[in-house]
Amino acid sequence: MTERPSQQNQYRDSYADQAQRLARLGLSEDGIAQFFEIPAYTLYEWIGTKPGFAAAPEQGWVEFRLQPPRPPSRYKYPAYTYALQLAARIKNLEQVLRAKMAEMKAIGPQAMAAFNDALWEDAIAIQPLRRIPKRVGT
Structure with a gap:
């Protein structure tokens, strides 16, 4: 079932965990916004207004930077x-x-x-x- 455009920008609590996993893979804010199929400004709005969401990608990026590099x-x-x-x-x-x-x-x-x-x-x-x-x- 597809969501109406007005429902696509609705924040869900499960998005925080998903954003952390995506950031752990090294995706930027734009990549995370593309994954959620939302404009980047909506993602920035969620970061500014949802405290749980703001911390999630930040933690993911920290974990990404701490991972040892893997040879190609x-x-x-x-x-x-x-x-x-x-x-x-x-x-x-x-x-x-x-x-x-x-x-x-x-x-x-x-x-x-x-x-x-x-x-x-x-x-x-x-x-x-x-x-x-x-x-x-x-």
Whole structure:
């Protein structure tokens, strides 16, 4: 059931928890407003008038800043990333690659690494002059 436009800007208490989770993921005020499908000025109004809501995203942003940085997966599996970039140009190949990687992920990290290494050899065979780094880590 869709809400009428007048009901979309109505504040709900559950929005505070959701805003905190979104801020913990690193979304800005604009991103949070987009998630709630409200204009940014409505979000700022809620921050100014709802004390429980104002503290929630602030706490989420603090938690986001305290999280240790995670290395991007493209450094862990560079050949897989390259293959996805190449597959994006070929219909349905990207879906096949993602499905195969998900299957390898279910088996375990050794299977993921072996799949990446096999892709590396294939990628070098396709484009021998392209620099594709070897997988980092064990």
